Amino acid sequence: xxxxxxxFDVLVIGGGNAALCAAISARRAGASVLVLEGAPKFYRGGxxxxxxxxxxxxxxATEILTGPYTEQEFWDxxxxxxxxxxxEELARFMIAESKDILDWIVEQxxxxxxSLGGTLSxxxxxxxxxxxxxAMLNALYLTAExxxxxxxxxxxxxxxxxxxxxxxxxxxxxxxxxxxxxxASALVAAxxxxxxxxxxLKEYWGEAADNFLIRGTPYNRxxxxxxxxxxxxxxxxxxxxxxxxxxxxxxxxFDGGIITRHDSVVFGIVVNKxxxxxxxxxxxxxxKRYAIWGRLVAAQPDQIAYIxxxxxxxxxFMPTLFPPIEGATIAELATKxxxxxxALEKTISEFNxxxxxxxxxxxxxxxxxTEGLSPPKTHWARRIETAPYYAxxxxxxxxxxxxxxxxxxxxxxxxxxGKPSANMFAAGEIMAGNVLGKGYAAGIGMTIGSxxxxxxxxxxxxxxxx
Amino acid sequence: MHxxxxxxxxxxxxxxxxxCRYCEGLCAVFPAMEMRRSFSDGDLNYFANLCHACGAxxxxxxxxxxxxxxVNVPQTLAIxxxxxxxxxxxxxxxxxxxxxxxxxxxxxxxxxxxVFILGFAAWHDRQILFGVHTGPGAFYKLMPHNxxxxxxxxxxxxxxxxLIMGVRAFWRDIGEPVGMKADAGSLWQAIRDAGxxxxxxxxxxxxxxxxxxxxxxxxxxxxxxxxxxLLCFASTSVATLxxxxxxxxAPYAWWDAPVVLGTFGGVGLLIGPIGLLAGKWKxxxxxxxxxxxxxxxxxxxxxxxxxxxGMALLLLRATSAMGPLLALHLGVVFxxxxxxxxxxxxxxxxxxxxxxxxxxERRAVGHV
Numbered sequence: 001x002x003x004x005x006x007x008f009d010v011l012v013i014g015g016g017n018a019a020l021c022a023a024i025s026a027r028r029a030g031a032s033v034l035v036l037e038g039a040p041k042f043y044r045g046g047x048x049x050x051x052x053x054x055x056x057x058x059x060x061a062t063e064i065l066t067g068p069y070t071e072q073e074f075w076d077x078x079x080x081x082x083x084x085x086x087x088e089e090l091a092r093f094m095i096a097e098s099k100d101i102l103d104w105i106v107e108q109x110x111x112x113x114x115s116l117g118g119t120l121s122x123x124x125x126x127x128x129x130x131x132x133x134x135a136m137l138n139a140l141y142l143t144a145e146x147x148x149x150x151x152x153x154x155x156x157x158x159x160x161x162x163x164x165x166x167x168x169x170x171x172x173x174x175x176x177x178x179x180x181x182x183x184a185s186a187l188v189a190a191x192x193x194x195x196x197x198x199x200x201l202k203e204y205w206g207e208a209a210d211n212f213l214i215r216g217t218p219y220n221r222x223x224x225x226x227x228x229x230x231x232x233x234x235x236x237x238x239x240x241x242x243x244x245x246x247x248x249x250x251x252x253x254f255d256g257g258i259i260t261r262h263d264s265v266v267f268g269i270v271v272n273k274x275x276x277x278x279x280x281x282x283x284x285x286x287x288k289r290y291a292i293w294g295r296l297v298a299a300q301p302d303q304i305a306y307i308x309x310x311x312x313x314x315x316x317f318m319p320t321l322f323p324p325i326e327g328a329t330i331a332e333l334a335t336k337x338x339x340x341x342x343a344l345e346k347t348i349s350e351f352n353x354x355x356x357x358x359x360x361x362x363x364x365x366x367x368x369x370t371e372g373l374s375p376p377k378t379h380w381a382r383r384i385e386t387a388p389y390y391a392x393x394x395x396x397x398x399x400x401x402x403x404x405x406x407x408x409x410x411x412x413x414x415x416x417x418g419k420p421s422a423n424m425f426a427a428g429e430i431m432a433g434n435v436l437g438k439g440y441a442a443g444i445g446m447t448i449g450s451x452x453x454x455x456x457x458x459x460x461x462x463x464x465x466x
Numbered sequence: 467m468h469x470x471x472x473x474x475x476x477x478x479x480x481x482x483x484x485x486c487r488y489c490e491g492l493c494a495v496f497p498a499m500e501m502r503r504s505f506s507d508g509d510l511n512y513f514a515n516l517c518h519a520c521g522a523x524x525x526x527x528x529x530x531x532x533x534x535x536x537v538n539v540p541q542t543l544a545i546x547x548x549x550x551x552x553x554x555x556x557x558x559x560x561x562x563x564x565x566x567x568x569x570x571x572x573x574x575x576x577x578x579x580x581v582f583i584l585g586f587a588a589w590h591d592r593q594i595l596f597g598v599h600t601g602p603g604a605f606y607k608l609m610p611h612n613x614x615x616x617x618x619x620x621x622x623x624x625x626x627x628x629l630i631m632g633v634r635a636f637w638r639d640i641g642e643p644v645g646m647k648a649d650a651g652s653l654w655q656a657i658r659d660a661g662x663x664x665x666x667x668x669x670x671x672x673x674x675x676x677x678x679x680x681x682x683x684x685x686x687x688x689x690x691x692x693x694x695x696l697l698c699f700a701s702t703s704v705a706t707l708x709x710x711x712x713x714x715x716a717p718y719a720w721w722d723a724p725v726v727l728g729t730f731g732g733v734g735l736l737i738g739p740i741g742l743l744a745g746k747w748k749x750x751x752x753x754x755x756x757x758x759x760x761x762x763x764x765x766x767x768x769x770x771x772x773x774x775x776g777m778a779l780l781l782l783r784a785t786s787a788m789g790p791l792l793a794l795h796l797g798v799v800f801x802x803x804x805x806x807x808x809x810x811x812x813x814x815x816x817x818x819x820x821x822x823x824x825x826x827e828r829r830a831v832g833h834v
Contacts, residue, residue, distance in 0.1 A: 042532055049528040052488055111670060113491035117500045130669050131526035132488025138525060138678060257528055259485040259535075319503045321485040 002150045004179035008034045009464040010457065011170060011184035013157055013224050015039065016048035017133075017446055018428025019190035020140035021453030022460070024108055026188070027147045029461035034182065035144070036155040036170070038191070039219040043255075044137065044153060046192045047216040047400055047429065047445070050257040051133035052116065053126040054105075054450065055443035056098040064112045067124040071095045074125075077441055085437020093409050094435055097451045102127060105450055109139035121363075126443040152176065157224060160187075162231040165415045166422040186423040186460035189413075190453060193401035193429040194222020195242060196254060201398070204240045211303035213247055215397045218254045225430050228405050233421070234414045236406040237433020243440045244294025246270075247397030248322045249304060259321045262392050265293060266362060266380045267316050268309030269351055270394075272300040275334065275343035277351070282369065282379035291440040298396040305394050306337055308348070312386040316362070324390035333389045352383040400445065404433035411456035423463055425456035468507050472545045476510045482529065482537055489523040492669035494659075494824050495543070496523070501827060511553075512640040514546035515813075515820040518666040520684075521674030521753040531752070544755035551812050554639070556631035563808040568760025571768065571805050578804070579797030585609075586793045595789040602715035608789055609796070611709065621803045628807035633819050640823055652825035659825070660818050663688060676748040687741030691769060692814075694734025698773070701728035717783055728776060735773035739766045758810075765810030771798045 010026040012019050015037030027033045037044050057071045074095045078086060106112065111130040115123035122128075129136040144151065154174065161168040167187035172180045194200045196218045201209035214220075229235050251260035265281050270293075272278055279296050297305045314324075327333025330348055331341035351373065358368035360382060368381045405426045406414045413421040428449040435448055468474050480499050483489065490496040495517050502509055521540050529535035548564065555561040563570050586595050586608055599607050606614070659665065663685050666673055672680035705724040708714040718725050743766050746759075775795035782791060806812075 116487045116490055117497075128491075129488075130491045131522065132486075132528065134528045135488075135522075135526035142679065252534055255528075255533065257486075258488075259482060259529075315503060318487075319481070319484045321482055 001177060002034065002152060004034075004176055004182055006032075008032050008150075008182070008184040010034075010186045010188060010460045011036070011167075011182060012188045012190060012457075013038075013170065014046065014188075014190035014192060014428065014430075015044045015151075015153075016046040016190065016192065016428060016449065017051070017136070017140070018430075018449035018453035018456075019188070020045075020137070020144055021105075021108070021450050022188040022190055022425070022427050022457035023144050023149045024140065024147060025454045025457030026461040027144070027149050027457075029458055031186075031457075031461035031464055033144075033149045033457075034184065035149060035151045036157060036172070036182070037151065037153050038156040039153065039217060041153045043217045043219060044141070045134070046220050048137050048449070049134050050216055050255075051129070051136070051443075051446050052258065053119075053122065053128040053443045054098075054101070054446035055126050055441060056102045056447060057095050058099060058102060061124075062102075064114045064127055065124060066114075069125045071099070074098070077125075078435070078444070081439035081441050082437045083439065085439075087434050090407070090409060091435050094447065094451045097455070098447050101447070101450045101454070104454065109143045110136045111139070122442055157191075157227075160224070160227045160231065162228075162424070164422075165232060165413075165419065165424070167424045185464040186425065188411075188425045188427060188453075188456045188460050189224050189228060189405065189430055190427045190449075190456070191224035191430055192220045192222070193242070193403070193432070194220065194225060195398045195401050196220040197222050200226075201401075205298070208298060208303050211395055212244075212298070213249075213251050213256065213260075213395050213397045214254045215245075215247065215256055215260070215399045216254070220400070220429075222401070225404065228413070228424075228426075232415050233424070234406040234416045234418070235403060236431070237402040237404050237437065239401070239403040241402040241433070241436075241438045242294075243291055243399035243402075243445070244298065244396050245291055245399065246293035246297050246305065246307075246394040248320070249393035249395040250322045251395075251397065256397070260397065261290075262307055262320065262394060263290070263317045264307050264309060264313075264320075264392065267313040268307055268384060269348070269377065270296075270305050270307050271339070271344065271347055272305050273302055273339065275339045275347050277347060277375060278305075280375050280378050282377040282381055284365070290442075293394070294396040294398065297394055303395055306339070306391045307394060308333070308344075308384065308389065308391045310384045310386045310389050312382070314390065320392070322392070324392050327389050327391075328387055330389050333391055337391055337393065348384050351377070351381075352385060355381045355383050400429045400432070402433040402436055402438070404429070404431045407431045407434055407452070409455075410459040411452045412459060423460070425460050425463075427452040427456040468510070470546075470549060472542065472549060473507055473510050476514065476542050476546050477505050479537055479539055479542055480505050480510070480513065482535055483539065486529075488528075489526060489539075492522045492526070493518065493520065493665040494821070495539070495665075498824055498827060501831065506641070508639040508641050510546060511550040511636070512820055512823060514543040514550055515636070515816040516665075516824055517543040517547065518663065518817070519544055519673075519753070520666050520668045521750070522668030522671070522680070524753055525674050525678050525680075538752065540753045541755060544753075544758065547813070547816075548755055548758050548761070550636070550816070551632075554632040554635040554816070555808060556628050556635070560808055563805075564761065566760075567809055568764045571761075571764040571801070571809055574805055575768065575771075575798060575801040578801035579794055582793040582797040582800070583790065586789060590789075596786045597789065598784065598786050599788060600717075600784050602717075604783070604788070605716055605792060608792055611715070614796070615706070615709075618800065618803065621800060625803050625806040629812065629815055632807060632812060633815060636816055636819055637823075640820070642823060642826075649826065649829075652822055652829060655825035655828075656818060656821035659821050660814075674750070674753065675745055676750055683741065684745055687738045687745065689738070690734040691738030691742060691766075694731045694736075694738050694773065695769065697727045697731025698735060698776070699731075701725070701731060725780065729780065732773040732777045732780075735769055736777070739770040739773075742766055743770075761810050768798065768802050768805075768809075772802055 009031035334344040354370035354373035672682035
């Protein structure tokens, strides 16, 4: 049993990739480490449970990566997806460190594999975890336990004692052996974002947030983030920004994970509850534009939309968890979707009339496009005319939020007055906003977690020695 | 919908897994699944027999219980696998043996041993049954060699015919045309995959047993068991050749091939089953089909007893215990062969067949 009366060198709050990388690296640097995971053991690890890969720079192809992905290319990608809303120094530092993480994470027991079936477009840039994110977590936990890191589950923290930017102690909701006050010489906050906290989301999104589905566990409530910001830590990032994709509206409210996603937008059209199109479905290649559809659907009435396609593309994308809703005619499909049949027929016939001839190729930005239609479909536009007709209902699926704590290159939190905290560090989603002002590219969340987790653990351990 | 409740559940799980695919690097089941978008009964039975029950996909799955998606592939495929054994059994009338396997096999074994002992006793007087016999032909004083060969040849032949008929039904069910010859490359690939138990390694770390710490112990003990069995089988085969080709009669000297092969095999067949059984009792029940416990235990114990009685016979063959021990050994071996098509033994046959099918599929889509 963990002795909570002692003072730990490093307290890690959180239990995902960033937390475990921090715990392992602090322990390897000689510190005594306690990890507080707020979730039960099965749900340990927050969003890491649902991840599958990490984006790391590398100068040459490897056994599992099909080609080089240089630091410069990584930086260019980051610049493009964030529209420049990133801290260049931190971002370049992260990208440089990511090269070493490819090997370091293997030393912690994690195993790589080539890109999964259906994700070939990521085969050059992203390294996939053999067995997925939970397998990765299991490996990190086994390593941490072997190294002597103490771990508590169901360990929800209700308060942090912080004085002048210095962490003193944390209070547990439920005492362990009579002890509920945990003292440590340094804190690593790696407790994720607040995406599962609907009330908090409503502060920025209003009642629309009631219609959001949360892709991860209900435990990502952002309570640690809130405490830190309330106790003088400087915030970073736009609170309305998040990673949000369009997921199946039939998915559970929480923890539906990867399998509720839809890759089929480019094969059809997307309409709202008034059966009207609202965005160019052919703007860019999946997965680069995969992450915009959550926000787009969030902006539609009742936060619902429908991906509509026909029998000719029924098997053009990965099989889905929920089968598509089927109609022998467009009117029948509309009725099943509770849309106005005449409106959907009109939208589709106008779309069909605007489609120009071209050569379809979903792997490139092809020349199949509409003309004289608003909004246009600029690529992969083909007539929807082969019965039966299909649709997937979709809602915004929130993966994680970007509001966070500002940090420096040591992963050390900065206080509102700009001064570095004496002993507080942050890693993972709780500080992702430093690097990701907006937008997303597959696997970057895990890069942020591993890179800043390792740095935070190392620096926290060094902080204790000094 | 499918023929059985468990195939419906397997279909539900494969639909979940096919939209996730995180486990595709762990074993052969998930790559085979990815080659399909929908699943027939035969497809699901194929996956069930391709699964080596390492448990890695359960431990790695973000949707395993208590998650509401309730994804438990190892247990579901274990149940489907057991049901498939019964479905392919030949003749059909014996399919029910799988459901009461522990009971049936223990009864047959007891009966078989009793018949050999009684047979020896009825045939001979006490002096011969409890006498000391040494030198070539000692065993045949108790049972003539031709009688022994005819009896065991017949039961062995029956087992082979029944197994072939089962494999034929399986092969047809999983969508391969009957009579089609497996290509040599796929066959060789399957022999290698089965020989090293490639897919019992959880994707490289070992398989999951009593907790979430993988070990390679099950594979090790299975190797002891399987190769022990093969060596024992080789021992018997060499002895038969000695008898008919070289006119050399058992028992053989300790340095002679049948005894050396049998001793090494016998030791493997003692260590392996003990390890497998101990592991089985400790294994996390969530990973297994508890209803199969009787069948699994019966087969493991039969293998162990085959070796134990054989080793005892070897050690005590120059004493007056030889007669009863020979009856015991022959009784156990007879029961083992007789029940082979209706017990756990078939797992190896169907799994190997599934591996051949998998190797063929992989070739067909360009993996060599």
